[in-house]
Amino acid sequence: MADVVVDYRVAGPTIRRFHGSQAFVRGVMGPIGSGKTSAMIMEMVLRAAQQAPGPDGIRRTRWVVIRNTYAELRTTTLKSFEQWVPLELGKLTNDAPVVFRLRRGDVDAEFLFLALDRDDDVRKLLSLECTGAFVGEAREVPKSVIDTLSGRVGRYPPMKYGGATWAGVIMDTNPPDNEHWWYRDAELDRPHGWEF
DSSP states (O other): OOOOOOOOOOOSHHHHHHHHOOOSEEEEEOOTTSSHHHHHHHHHHHHHHHSOOOTTSOEEEEEEEEESOHHHIIIIIHHHHHHHSOGGGEEEEOSSSEEEEEEETTEEEEEEEEEOOSGGGGGGGTTOOBSEEEETTGGGSOHHHHHHHHHHBTOOSOGGGTOOSSOEEEEEESOOOTTSHHHIIIIIIOOTTEEO
């Protein structure tokens, strides 16, 4: 298989700041077509490549990718993911959840695609052990999902493989109204370790 060349160009200073941040939870808000989702996907891929290798030389990461419905997950988020990470680089399991396993060189990255749009869906995250999480269109996802995800990241790879070099939650959204949890956290509360 020929080498894959990815021509990713950072879409302006906001996305550049996003990629440079080490905050545990990072959110990017912007209009449709501003490069938010592409930035999130590339951030996961970059972090997978930066993961310290385990004793066997493999860089293991596991990511959970959240969208509010499976229809939107498949028609938007997964399609965007395929634009940046060609499916021939790994193996796609098209069940629920959809799982893509990227194996390239010393990188072994697993991406689990889940739909979570209700507080009840939080149970899908119980016992999940992952490196990081990406929440697409976060204004459509309850805050309880974000809070639960925050406790599920940094748990993979296990310590016998060196633990996670980086762990956190990244998210994007179009602008919500001023009653929304995103607005409160970004503009008023500013939780410690979060950056918008």
